[in-house]
Amino acid sequence: NDLVIKAMARAMTREPDVNVQFAGEEMYRFSRVDIAMAVAIEGGLVTPVIRDVASLSLSAVAQQSQQLAGKARDGKLVPEDYQGGTASISNLGMYGIDEMIPVINPPQALILGIGSGIEKPWKVDGAIALATIMTATASFDHRAIDGAAAARFMAAFRDLVENPMQIIC
Secondary structure (H helix, E strand, C coil): CHHHHHHHHHHHHHCHHHCEEEECCEEEECCCCCEEECEEECCEEECCEECCHHHCCHHHHHHHHHHHHHHHHCCCCCHHHHCCCCEEEEECHHHCCCCCCCCCCCCECEEEEEEEEEEEEEEECCEEEEEEEEEEEEEECCCCCCHHHHHHHHHHHHHHHHCCHHHHC
């Protein structure tokens, strides 16, 4: 989960036109990438926010996500912990769900849904072989993010996940 959060932040940095929100008649653009991560709790779901993810190391992302998830499960989040995310991520892969269609959390304009890795036949080095394939699906508010920017973001995210050294370096 921490790797995909970091990859999402890097992809948003590469494609800054997706780091926006549409609220009422106003469009907001952000220089920081603050990602709200979905955490299942008793009776529902909360989305604590990891701040300025793009500038954090992978270990700092891991530390903050673990701390915030723990606070969420213990019912100890304060409003500053869950307000102000510029985009959201929901990972159902840990539950064995291989695909999902996430729903945007207004006023955010982007949510990324992550499914579990499934072993499938795939073209590998010019031949068909088994590969672990992860599904990533995003929903975009097209009042704020056009299809071309959305496609560039998804391509950047795919590139980062397929080349993880770009995430950890």
